[in-house]
Amino acid sequence: xxxxxxxxxxxxxxxxxxxxxxxxxxxxxxxxxxxxxxxxxxxxxxxxxxxxxxxxxxxxxxxxxxxxxxxxxxxxxxxxxxxxxxxxxxxxxxxxxxxxxxxxxxxxxxxxxxxxxxxxxxxxxxxxxxxxxxxxxxxxxxxxxxxxxxxxxxxxxxxxxxxxxxxxxxxxxxxxxxxxxxxxxxxxxxxxxxxxxxxxxxxxxxxxxxxxxxxxxxxxxxx
Amino acid sequence: xxxxxxxxxxxxxxxxxxxxxxxxxxxxxxxxxxxxxxxxxxxxxxxxxxxxxxxxxxxxxxxxxxxxxxxxxxxxxxxxxxxxxxxxxxxxx
Numbered sequence: 001x002x003x004x005x006x007x008x009x010x011x012x013x014x015x016x017x018x019x020x021x022x023x024x025x026x027x028x029x030x031x032x033x034x035x036x037x038x039x040x041x042x043x044x045x046x047x048x049x050x051x052x053x054x055x056x057x058x059x060x061x062x063x064x065x066x067x068x069x070x071x072x073x074x075x076x077x078x079x080x081x082x083x084x085x086x087x088x089x090x091x092x093x094x095x096x097x098x099x100x101x102x103x104x105x106x107x108x109x110x111x112x113x114x115x116x117x118x119x120x121x122x123x124x125x126x127x128x129x130x131x132x133x134x135x136x137x138x139x140x141x142x143x144x145x146x147x148x149x150x151x152x153x154x155x156x157x158x159x160x161x162x163x164x165x166x167x168x169x170x171x172x173x174x175x176x177x178x179x180x181x182x183x184x185x186x187x188x189x190x191x192x193x194x195x196x197x198x199x200x201x202x203x204x205x206x207x208x209x210x211x212x213x214x215x216x217x218x219x220x221x222x223x
Numbered sequence: 224x225x226x227x228x229x230x231x232x233x234x235x236x237x238x239x240x241x242x243x244x245x246x247x248x249x250x251x252x253x254x255x256x257x258x259x260x261x262x263x264x265x266x267x268x269x270x271x272x273x274x275x276x277x278x279x280x281x282x283x284x285x286x287x288x289x290x291x292x293x294x295x296x297x298x299x300x301x302x303x304x305x306x307x308x309x310x311x312x313x314x315x316x
Contacts, residue, residue: 008267009264009267009268010267041313043225044225044264047225047226047228047229048225048264048267048268050229051225051228051265051268051270051307052268052269053228053310054229054307054310055269055306055307055309056310057309057310057312127280182283197271
């Protein structure tokens with residue numbers, strides 16, 4: 001899932017400072033699962049905004065609304081009937097949802113309440129960790145299912161480096177060395193011969209280096 | 224809990240079971256963690272976090288319940304009215 005963090009109250013308050021009518025928009029997808037921008041978090045932020053304004057003797061009207069997704073226009077368009085009643089939209093979706101909402105309503109300011117951080121997994125309730133960087137060319141079949149792009153601090157393709165010690169990365173004692181994990185996993189799978197093969201230079205043009213990406217499935221397109 | 228403050232409450236407290244004796248096993252421990260989270264949220268918007276608290280007691284401790292109610296009331300009274308009320312009256316004026 002896409003994992004995000006809510007921005008600080010200070011930052012959000014500064015963004016909405018000039019506005020009195022705010023549409024606070026949550027998303028029921030990834031950002032709900034990582035407990036950053038779902039219906040509950042929309043409710044909490046709305047309360048905080050109201051309390052802060054009330055304390056300063058300032059008026060604010062907030063409509064709380066949580067969409068099924070903010071990355072599909074069919075859902076975003078559900079706010080069409082009432083969006084004009086509000087001066088600003090504060091989105092609690094990931095960066096993709098925030099931008100798509102802004103694209104659908106070009107005359108409306110759309111502000112982010114979330115810092116989108118990574119593609120990851122839930123390790124346990126309340127704890128999420130990065131697993132993928134969407135590089136566009138997966139090599140997990142070569143590395144025992146452990147991604148060196150996302151999980152090695154240097155994104156090394158042939159590791160470990162000299163900073164690996166006792167299975168930990170020199171970046172932090174909390175961080176497992178991805179290449180130690182790869183070796184351990186290949187050993188467990190009986191595929192250690194894969195470790196001896198040098199992985200060639202990665203073509204980063206499939207990643208962000210190639211600019212913004214699109215995916216097309218012509219058979220699904222309606223036009 | 225935030226709704227209570229929105230409605231103008233000067234303070235709130237949660238009464239949970241004694242630690243280790245909760246019918247829901249960890250329910251009271253989790254509630255305490257959420258209370259700490261609430262206090263952080265209150266501080267973020269400039270409301271004294273001391274206005275929210277949690278106490279642990281059993282349903283057989285009526286006297287303790289009364290003592291806690293008095294203690295919390297005195298604590299909140301010392302803090303004065305909620306800053307929300309002050310702001311709201313300034314807004315109405």
